[in-house]
Amino acid sequence: MDLYEKLRILTDSAKYDVACTSSGSSSSGTGARIGNTVSCGICHTFAADGRCVSLLKVLMSNACVYDCLYCVNRVSNDVERATFTPRELADLTIGFYKRNFIEGLFLSSGVVKNPDYTCERMIESLRILREDYGFGGYVHAKAIPGADSRLIERLGCLADRMSVNIELPSHESLRLLAPDKSRESILKPMGLIKERIAENPRSPALRSRAQRFAPAGQSTQLIVGATPESDYRILSLAAAMYQKYALKRVFYSAYIPVADNPLLPAVTAKPPLLREHRLYQADWLLRFYGFEADELLDETHCNFNEYVDPKCNWALNHLDRFPVEVNTADREMLLRVPGFGVTGVRRILQARRAGKLSFDGLKKLGVTLKRARYFITCSGKAAPGLVFEHESILRALMSDSCLAAYESGGYEQLSLFSPRPDREDTVKCLTGQL
Amino acid sequence: MPDRSAVAYVYDGSFEGFLSLVFESWRKKETPSVIFPQGGEQLVLFPVVFVETDIERSERVRKGIVRAAGAEALGNIECCFLSNAAEKELLLLDYIRLCIANGPKTLSMLADNTVCAVTKAARACLREAHHYKGFVRFSVRGGVMTCVIEPKHAVLPLIADHFCGRYSWENFIIYDKTHGLALLYSKGCRALVAAQGFEPPPADADEREARRLWKLFYDTVAIEERDNPRCRMSLMPKRFWSLLTEMQDETEKPALPQLGRLPAQPVARVGEQELSP
Ligand code: SF4
Numbered sequence: 001m002d003l004y005e006k007l008r009i010l011t012d013s014a015k016y017d018v019a020c021t022s023s024g025s026s027s028s029g030t031g032a033r034i035g036n037t038v039s040c041g042i043c044h045t046f047a048a049d050g051r052c053v054s055l056l057k058v059l060m061s062n063a064c065v066y067d068c069l070y071c072v073n074r075v076s077n078d079v080e081r082a083t084f085t086p087r088e089l090a091d092l093t094i095g096f097y098k099r100n101f102i103e104g105l106f107l108s109s110g111v112v113k114n115p116d117y118t119c120e121r122m123i124e125s126l127r128i129l130r131e132d133y134g135f136g137g138y139v140h141a142k143a144i145p146g147a148d149s150r151l152i153e154r155l156g157c158l159a160d161r162m163s164v165n166i167e168l169p170s171h172e173s174l175r176l177l178a179p180d181k182s183r184e185s186i187l188k189p190m191g192l193i194k195e196r197i198a199e200n201p202r203s204p205a206l207r208s209r210a211q212r213f214a215p216a217g218q219s220t221q222l223i224v225g226a227t228p229e230s231d232y233r234i235l236s237l238a239a240a241m242y243q244k245y246a247l248k249r250v251f252y253s254a255y256i257p258v259a260d261n262p263l264l265p266a267v268t269a270k271p272p273l274l275r276e277h278r279l280y281q282a283d284w285l286l287r288f289y290g291f292e293a294d295e296l297l298d299e300t301h302c303n304f305n306e307y308v309d310p311k312c313n314w315a316l317n318h319l320d321r322f323p324v325e326v327n328t329a330d331r332e333m334l335l336r337v338p339g340f341g342v343t344g345v346r347r348i349l350q351a352r353r354a355g356k357l358s359f360d361g362l363k364k365l366g367v368t369l370k371r372a373r374y375f376i377t378c379s380g381k382a383a384p385g386l387v388f389e390h391e392s393i394l395r396a397l398m399s400d401s402c403l404a405a406y407e408s409g410g411y412e413q414l415s416l417f418s419p420r421p422d423r424e425d426t427v428k429c430l431t432g433q434l
Numbered sequence: 435m436p437d438r439s440a441v442a443y444v445y446d447g448s449f450e451g452f453l454s455l456v457f458e459s460w461r462k463k464e465t466p467s468v469i470f471p472q473g474g475e476q477l478v479l480f481p482v483v484f485v486e487t488d489i490e491r492s493e494r495v496r497k498g499i500v501r502a503a504g505a506e507a508l509g510n511i512e513c514c515f516l517s518n519a520a521e522k523e524l525l526l527l528d529y530i531r532l533c534i535a536n537g538p539k540t541l542s543m544l545a546d547n548t549v550c551a552v553t554k555a556a557r558a559c560l561r562e563a564h565h566y567k568g569f570v571r572f573s574v575r576g577g578v579m580t581c582v583i584e585p586k587h588a589v590l591p592l593i594a595d596h597f598c599g600r601y602s603w604e605n606f607i608i609y610d611k612t613h614g615l616a617l618l619y620s621k622g623c624r625a626l627v628a629a630q631g632f633e634p635p636p637a638d639a640d641e642r643e644a645r646r647l648w649k650l651f652y653d654t655v656a657i658e659e660r661d662n663p664r665c666r667m668s669l670m671p672k673r674f675w676s677l678l679t680e681m682q683d684e685t686e687k688p689a690l691p692q693l694g695r696l697p698a699q700p701v702a703r704v705g706e707q708e709l710s711p
Contacts, residue, residue: 003647004646004647004650007647007650007651007654008650008654011650011651011654011655012654014655015654015655015656015657016657032602033602033603034600034601034602034603034604035600036599036600038567038596042564042567042568043568043669044568044569045568045569045652045670045678045680046665046666046669046670047652047655047656047657047666048653048656048661048662048663048666049656049657049658049660049661049662049665049666050660050662050663050664050665050666050669051656051657051660052669053652053655054568056651057655058651092647095644095647096644096647096648096651098572098574098579098601098604099571099572099573099574099579099644099645099648099679100568100570100571100572100581101571101648101679101680134603137600254660256657256659256660270659271659271660273660347544350541350542350544351542351543351544351545353539353542354539354542354543354544354545355543355545357545361544361545364544364545364550365544366554
């Protein structure tokens, strides 16, 4: 089989893994002959689905001996199989990197023969890249559940980021759908990786490539909509993983049906993109806006509102905390204003040191007021012509398509009906790099 | 805004030249009505004064800005200078005056029209520079990597460090067609020079194969069920597409080999500065 065919098959089988960012690692002058990493990450192109492409994302092999029901590469599925040699993979990476097509490599693999053998092949590919080519670019490597801890250790020393995908958000689902994997086989490498990362020398100056274990940290992925877990369950799990394993990112991947199986959604089901989008928004709120999972959802409201984003939803349920005075409120509260982002808040804090802010002044800062104006005052004055009342605000916060759906029936009953993502959602739907 | 004198200043187009001009304006205590770079001559009704570039004076202005308002202010000025903002020189002359008068506070005076305009221009320029870090596509031939870009703002000085650091053992040329500038790099040495009509050599077999593989990867990695052309368009505006290998339709027309002219005369030294925000 020629390289072209291999690349086609092994890209096709890797594309459902959404964790494709190149951020969180910064290196220069590490003695690499080619390549460095940039902490903010760089998108090199955007695929037709609008997702950022920054890494060569392929499987080492899709000739998997496991039988995870939700996966295209499961042994019982009838698909073309291919396997890269370590050398082919390294050459391909360097060729792409030199042309500035990519930031680096995202390497995962199906289980060929057994976890240890698979891991060894991956290690050899990365060794060629790092040692033979002196490659200093970004490498994200997947730890193969069940592989020997010494191999995981070696892999981590060659990679910038490591990840182990949890995929299914509950023990029960995992048992049903991924019979070859156990919770332990997933959590054990995660624990190991966490510990090794914690041992990294604090000062970057002291780290040579060989001494750093996955300097860009660890991440994981959860599949949304393959199994019956609620948004609340998924978000709580994510919050717990951030805490317990010091994860850099949790990625959410809307399930795309690949198998006809009574345990899974029908093959005709649409991927729950809006749900995935809401989870990313909520994840963002956890990481950068000081929210807790329990503030956003609870046992009785266990799924996100389809009509407004999680932050708006929170605000609507806490109208007593608004309006917020832009000139005096603290950062924490400003961040809770719907429509204010981290950058906007930074600009507000900076600008108000120089003088009082008005609605016009906010506009000059480039802060969008479309949503925020319902929740703020400037020097005690509300934006002209606003009615501060739940129903009118809710309507104003919804996009046209959501509003139409809302008016044709109460939104309580509509929770199973999924409206088309609105424009804002469509545009922001960049799962990989939100 | 101070009163304008009925005079036009001309400078050599470099950042040092502009700072020398700022010095001259202070020395004479006059604010010109028009400023333009040499070669960008316009029809003006005022007497024209040519201001010589004076490295020592430009250094004094540079240090003065940093002392008064901090390195971030200087960064804004440099980025705005590289941008395509209308009448950027006059704008910056005002901005520098504000920096000297108000100190670091100037940066937060975003309600002021001048500060707002400079900040916006600097931001736009940095944003474009960041885009180019990802969207530059090199062709490799005979051990040299070449690339032609057509940015709105003169981003080369802003992306130079990035590419020189990344490809430190390689040889490469990035040619900015819009502004007639080229970044030349060869294993540790770099130069930013004026250049016209540079054409990269035609692709050889290896290059064509690499592009074919890349296009395949690009087309395959998208998930059909999630097709979202509008999202792609907003994140990767059409004006960049001509640059991107993956957005070209298959085999390109064979180009005739052509030798570019690259007069080796440095025109700007901004590239040596660290400009990241
Ligand atoms: S181990 Fe399971 S999820 Fe991974 S490739 Fe094999 S079948 Fe797919």
